[in-house]
Amino acid sequence: MQYVSTRADASAASHSLQQFSDILLGGLAPDGGLYLPVEYPQVSGEELNKWRHMSYADLAVEILKKFAGDIPEADLRALAHKTYTADVYRNVREGEKAADITPLRVLDETEGKQLVLQSLSNGPTLAFKDMAMQLLGNLFEYALAKQDAQLNIFGATSGDTGSAAEYAMRGKKGIKVFMLSPHKKMSAFQTAQMFSLQDPNIFNIAVEGVFDDCQDMVKAVSNDLEFKARHKIGTVNSINWARVVAQVVYYFRGYLAATRNNEQKVSFTVPSGNFGNICAGHIARQMGLPIDKLIVATNENDVLDEFFRTGVYRVRKSAETYHTSSPSMDISKASNFERFVFDLVKGDGKRVRELFKKVETEGGFDLSGAPGSDGDEFKLVANYGFKSGKSTHADRVQTIRDVADDYGIVIDTHTADGIKVAKEYMEPGVPMIVLETALAAKFNETILEALGQDAERPAGFENIEALPQRFEVMPADVSKMKAYIAANTGL
Numbered sequence: 385m386q387y388v389s390t391r392a393d394a395s396a397a398s399h400s401l402q403q404f405s406d407i408l409l410g411g412l413a414p415d416g417g418l419y420l421p422v423e424y425p426q427v428s429g430e431e432l433n434k435w436r437h438m439s440y441a442d443l444a445v446e447i448l449k450k451f452a453g454d455i456p457e458a459d460l461r462a463l464a465h466k467t468y469t470a471d472v473y474r475n476v477r478e479g480e481k482a483a484d485i486t487p488l489r490v491l492d493e494t495e496g497k498q499l500v501l502q503s504l505s506n507g508p509t510l511a512f513k514d515m516a517m518q519l520l521g522n523l524f525e526y527a528l529a530k531q532d533a534q535l536n537i538f539g540a541t542s543g544d545t546g547s548a549a550e551y552a553m554r555g556k557k558g559i560k561v562f563m564l565s566p567h568k569k570m571s572a573f574q575t576a577q578m579f580s581l582q583d584p585n586i587f588n589i590a591v592e593g594v595f596d597d598c599q600d601m602v603k604a605v606s607n608d609l610e611f612k613a614r615h616k617i618g619t620v621n622s623i624n625w626a627r628v629v630a631q632v633v634y635y636f637r638g639y640l641a642a643t644r645n646n647e648q649k650v651s652f653t654v655p656s657g658n659f660g661n662i663c664a665g666h667i668a669r670q671m672g673l674p675i676d677k678l679i680v681a682t683n684e685n686d687v688l689d690e691f692f693r694t695g696v697y698r699v700r701k702s703a704e705t706y707h708t709s710s711p712s713m714d715i716s717k718a719s720n721f722e723r724f725v726f727d728l729v730k731g732d733g734k735r736v737r738e739l740f741k742k743v744e745t746e747g748g749f750d751l752s753g754a755p756g757s758d759g760d761e762f763k764l765v766a767n768y769g770f771k772s773g774k775s776t777h778a779d780r781v782q783t784i785r786d787v788a789d790d791y792g793i794v795i796d797t798h799t800a801d802g803i804k805v806a807k808e809y810m811e812p813g814v815p816m817i818v819l820e821t822a823l824a825a826k827f828n829e830t831i832l833e834a835l836g837q838d839a840e841r842p843a844g845f846e847n848i849e850a851l852p853q854r855f856e857v858m859p860a861d862v863s864k865m866k867a868y869i870a871a872n873t874g875l
């Protein structure tokens with residue numbers, strides 16, 4: 385499989401095609417775009433039948449090999465089996481099997497409308513990021529060992545990517561992690577999870593700004609090609625295609641576990657911020673997985689909900705980005721949205737460049753087809769199955785209470801946003817799978833408010849907030865950031 389940048393000129397595309405292994409360590413494309421495969425590999429009914437009873441690791445191999453043909457299948461198999469084990473994804477609820485890796489639980493079935501929770505947060509850091517990040521850590525180690533190279537990961541987090549990356553990369557030979565997070569905007573648990581790590585290869589930088597400021601800096605540093613090459617900069621954000629592809633696997637797993645035959649369809653509701661998770665669902669659908677709807681659930685930071693309702697993409701400035709009780713979704717400039725726009729404009733990289741230039745200069749674009757708009761591609765969105773909705777603090781507190789009362793489980797604030805929105809789109813005969821993107825323990829402040837009691841804590845995290853913390857506070861200033869990285873890479 386070959387890869388092309390979302391901003392590549394069609395005429396020049398043949399000169400800039402890359403292999404999976406080439407883009408694995410590099411992250412952002414040199415033209416500032418994101419990588420996508422030149423075409424989505426297709427999945428047949430026969431394959432789906434074969435995959436129904438496979439282990440998660442074997443299913444991952446089947447999907448990965450369609451995207452990473454330049455890595456020998458035996459190596460992919462070894463990596464997947466090292467990653468997707470019951471021991472790594474052990475934080476399951478009572479009655480669920482860790483060996484399922486992403487267990488499904490039917491919450492409700494009323495009048496043929498099935499509400500299902502797919503648990504993606506059983507890994508070491510209690511969020512769905514572990515699903516891809518654990519694999520990425522092993523892939524990086526594999527690729528670096530082959531080249532005897534080193535990698536300095538420069539990433540941005542609103543709370544979960546950071547800890548997942550640091551837990552996956554700590555102690556890994558040849559890898560350092562520089563992770564930007566918005567100062568004082570993560571939950572106490574998330575902050576402690578990252579900042580209490582004392583490993584010498586981990587550098588936590590609390591930025592005076594919001595997540596979007598952090599992600600902008602990651603992109604600015606990556607766009608300085610000379611600096612990027614000299615300091616061997618790579619990324620673990622969903623900028624990195626391997627992250628997205630690893631997330632495609634659990635959509636297949638969810639579909640296969642919720643259905644009996646390939647005639648059946650399911651819908652997915654996805655708590656969304658940077659659009660990486662649901663972008664993986666979009667790719668699964670484009671590969672032929674029988675997904676009916678893909679529902680984008682946002683919190684009060686509703687840029688994506690606005691687009692999927694109106695066709696207007698209007699990013700918010702840092703000062704207009706709210707600090708909410710589902711803080712990992714406090715994002716107003718969703719990076720992976722560019723991947724979807726590339727598909728929406730039929731792979732026209734020049735048009736993607738123009739549209740995202742407009743985002744920089746005018747704060748957005750309008751594809752609604754209204755007089756004076758920038759295009760009318762919004763009418764095509766329905767072909768991709770996208771719908772959307774929004775949830776507020778009051779909604780998520782109420783949803784956490786309702787789910788505890790009705791189904792006897794405690795969900796986190798992001799999953800609550802998902803369930804609130806999912807309920808607006810349930811249909812008889814089409815299971816609605818809500819992705820559980822984190823465990824409640826990470827957002828205890830809101831659980832306490834909703835239920836009057838603490839969230840259960842998996843073993844090993846009992847007193848995490850009391851541990852000593854190590855981090856730097858820095859302004860959102862690219863040149864200062866580069867100086868910090870340069871001083872610490874030793875290159």
Ligand SMILES: Cc1ncc(COP(=O)(O)O)c(C=O)c1O
Pocket residue numbers: 511512543544545622655656657658659660661662712713798799821822
């Ligand atoms: C717990 C949680 N839920 C939802 C999201 C949103 O996912 P995405 O950014 O892939 O849209 C995030 C952050 O990515 C998260 O950490």
Ligand SMILES: N[C@@H](CCOP(=O)(O)O)C(=O)O
Pocket residue numbers: 540541542543544545546620621622623657658660661712713719
């Ligand atoms: N919500 C994320 C933000 C970064 O998203 P990513 O998928 O691009 O890594 C977080 O928790 O850090």
